[in-house]
Amino acid sequence: MNKIILITGATSGFGKASAHKFAANNCDLIITGRRKEKLDQLKIELEKKYGVKILPLLFDVQNRDGVFSAIENLPEEWKKIDVLINNAGLALGRDFFEEADIDDWETMLDTNVKGLLYVSKAVLPFMINQKKGHIINMGSVAAKVAYEKGNVYCASKAAVETISETMRIDLLRHGIKVTAIHPGAAETEFSDVRFKGNKELAKKVYEGYEPLHAEDIANTIFYCTTLPPHVCINDLVITCVAQADSIYFHKIVG
Numbered sequence: 001m002n003k004i005i006l007i008t009g010a011t012s013g014f015g016k017a018s019a020h021k022f023a024a025n026n027c028d029l030i031i032t033g034r035r036k037e038k039l040d041q042l043k044i045e046l047e048k049k050y051g052v053k054i055l056p057l058l059f060d061v062q063n064r065d066g067v068f069s070a071i072e073n074l075p076e077e078w079k080k081i082d083v084l085i086n087n088a089g090l091a092l093g094r095d096f097f098e099e100a101d102i103d104d105w106e107t108m109l110d111t112n113v114k115g116l117l118y119v120s121k122a123v124l125p126f127m128i129n130q131k132k133g134h135i136i137n138m139g140s141v142a143a144k145v146a147y148e149k150g151n152v153y154c155a156s157k158a159a160v161e162t163i164s165e166t167m168r169i170d171l172l173r174h175g176i177k178v179t180a181i182h183p184g185a186a187e188t189e190f191s192d193v194r195f196k197g198n199k200e201l202a203k204k205v206y207e208g209y210e211p212l213h214a215e216d217i218a219n220t221i222f223y224c225t226t227l228p229p230h231v232c233i234n235d236l237v238i239t240c241v242a243q244a245d246s247i248y249f250h251k252i253v254g
Contacts, residue, residue: 003022003082004080004082005027005029005083006083006119006123007022008115009087009088010031010033011033011038011039013214014183014217014221015031015033015088016042017214017218018085018087018218018222019031019046020049021215021219022083023049023052026052029054030054030055030074030081031046032057034059039056039057039058055078057071061114061116062107062115064114064118068118071119081127082133083133084120085136086115088115088119089111089160090107090111090190090194091108091153091193091194092104092193094149094150094195096148100151105151109152109156112157112160113159117163123135127176132229134178134224134232135177136180136181137167139157139164139181140153140160140183140246141246142246143157143158143160145246145247146158150246161235164235177232179232179234181217181238182238184211184243184246185205185211185240186216188214191205207251207253208251208252209242209243210242212238216238220236220238
């Protein structure tokens with residue numbers, strides 16, 4: 001019987017790369033996202049390429065009622081979720097605190113923190129019933145070291161780190177693993193979204209060094225979920241060789 005993996009934010013970046021990685025290893029997937037066309041396209045692509053079952057769920061993790069309705073009404077055969085990858089998240093803007101847009105703050109908190117809580121709370125009854133499961137929470141190096149103009153994004157990822165720690169403690173009695181993964185700079189849609197479509201600014205983020213790629217994170221997630229049942233990687237920071245933390249980089253210019 002194939003494992004069932006639920007991936008939020010599956011239509012791009014780490015989520016899409018993870019969908020391909022798990023599907024390539026004979027896992028059935030529940031993929032979620034806000035863009036129906038991209039979800040449907042990914043379903044067709046994965047089923048055709050890997051011959052696994054794919055269930056797309058269209059919802060925004062910010063929408064509490066939408067999250068619980070979609071997950072609670074899963075067909076019975078899809079409720080045996082082995083791994084939840086809380087991948088949906090974003091950064092919006094990079095501004096000094098006093099100049100930042102409050103709407104950006106609220107979107108980041110609603111997605112990165114509250115969305116993760118909603119999805120986890122909705123999925124956990126299935127894992128508790130099975131007395132097993134693995135939750136992967138996507139954090140960031142920004143959770144470890146705050147940086148200028150990062151303010152609420154850094155705070156949202158620090159919250160993910162603390163939620164992961166407390167979740168791990170509370171779920172010990174249920175035998176459920178919790179892993180927080182904190183990537184450094186990775187070339188995905190992340191910077192395009194952060195700079196609101198300004199591709200020139202987004203491109204500059206990755207100049208002078210080779211950043212992480214989405215597949216690097218997908219491979220790391222997969223590794224964490226394939227360890228023996230008694231082993232759990234609790235907290236993992238991963239950067240490219242040119243990056244030490246959220247601030248220090250070695251860039252070659254020219």
